[in-house]
Amino acid sequence: MLVAYAQKFVHDEEVAYDLVQDAFLNLWRNFSSLSNPKAAKSYLFTSVRNNCLNHLSKKSVRNKYSEESLRQKIEEINDYQTAYSSLLEKEIEEKLRKAVASLPEKYQQPFRLSRFENQSTKEIAEQLDLPVRTVETRIYRALKQIKIELQDYLLLFFVHRRANKFPSK
Amino acid sequence: MEVEDKYKRLLIGQLREELTQKEQNELFAWVYESPQHKKLFYELKDIWDSSKIAQPKNQDRQQEEWAKLWTEIEKLEKKTDTLDGFLWSRNLREIYKIAAILVVAFGASWFLLNQLQTDDYNTLEVPYGARxxxxxxxxxxxxxxxxxxxxxxxxxDQKDVDVFLEGEAFFEVAHLKNRKFNVKTSTINIQVLGTSFNVKSYDDDDQIEATLVNGSIRIEGQLDHKTIREPILLKPNQQATFVKGKSDFQITRIAEKSPQEDSLNTQAPATIPLESKASLTIFEKVKVEDYTSWKDHVLVFKSEPLVDLVRQMERWYDVKIEITDKSLKYSRYTGTFENETIEQAIEALSLSLPFDYTIDKNEIEILTKKDS
Known part of the structure; x- marks a missing residue:
């Protein structure tokens, strides 16, 4: 789960695994200073985010990404630091799995091939004997469909932030 | 919201990380064009990213990772075990003896001891344009x-915490009994109990600011190698401003920072004893929001000279700005930027001050306004 989370921000799967390892080790080291065991989860997510940010700020890594996509990735991490929280943080694995499984076959198939088999849209188009555009539209539809299913959980803001930030005059 | 097919395609391409640089730029231009686009993109991306867990599990890989983690943890434990055992099972004299033997035996053991003491620090570097x-x-x-x-x-752990800052940060320090939390910058040190405050201390700025929202903080430190003899205690809504590199000036307390607000509190300036002259001003009542709003992605300027403002915009937007017309440097500007792009921000500035400007990629030049 955390690996999937890290992969939001760093595309490379191996790097994602490493960053998550580091997060777990950090947790182990600091376990005694955690005020409450429940905080471990949010600690891990925060730690993974920070590790990703550190990773992206390394020079050698910077060169791998285009300036624009790097900027976008950093902005995305920042948004998750401050405002958004991912589906992954909400313990709705089961719901997510169901949403994928209940997709109509014609959307589900291209989505699975693209997401899990890592096939390019072109390969999928050939395999299913469909135009590339149709494959793309169907993957898009699949995402839209899941979005409707999970609407209640998407990108919820941490609402408490603004409430008591500044003392009243 | 209906999305053009073109962007649907780009979006899917981006998720699969198949886009060319040009296509990426096109997509992100669209994404950041409106909050709705950005939200849609983030949501679909999050679904895509999260759906990984719906994948038939790669059990082997998971077990492999857990095994790797346990070996790492064991290594870590051995290291601390030997250290803890070493320190706790013997009394101090014995440790000295052993240390002495070690030092004699291997000169290199100093290295070892040092290494054990310099515990891990994490460093976080925030690039320009990011927060x-x-x-x-x-x-x-x-x-x-x-x-x-x-x-x-x-x-x-339970011990006092030292953190080091170069730049600007807003702190909400958790209150723990008997623990000191110290923020160290190249010039000042700030000691806190539980409190929220903002510190702005960029090495390339002339001025250092500490603004307290609530709680209390204690500032000590050095200004141009002159130590502040007595620590300064700040109360909520007070701001301490230090100016670097000036040879002659006074230390004052000023009731209100912004001249446009009614001056209710007219205390006489109080002098802070310093060993030697250094610039330090305590503002009794500042509008703290103006100094902390950056963390909510809002840039606020209150009657700020263009030179200072330009420095902040360079960091905020990751651009280079040059003021060619020197006479503009100290023109003051009041305003707020929230979601503006650099182009919109500079356009707004240029209308208000006014000036002409040129933009070439990340470089902006501010020129004298031609007669119109």
């Missing part, structure tokens, strides 16, 4: 502004 925040394990929250370097201990 971030982190939560430490004790619950302390820290927002970091663009171009900031922040160093903090990887491990927080």
């Amino acid at each position: 971030t925040n982190i939560t430490l394990t004790d619950g302390t929250k820290i927002w970091l502004n663009s171009g900031t370097t922040f160093k903090y201990p990887a491990k927080l």
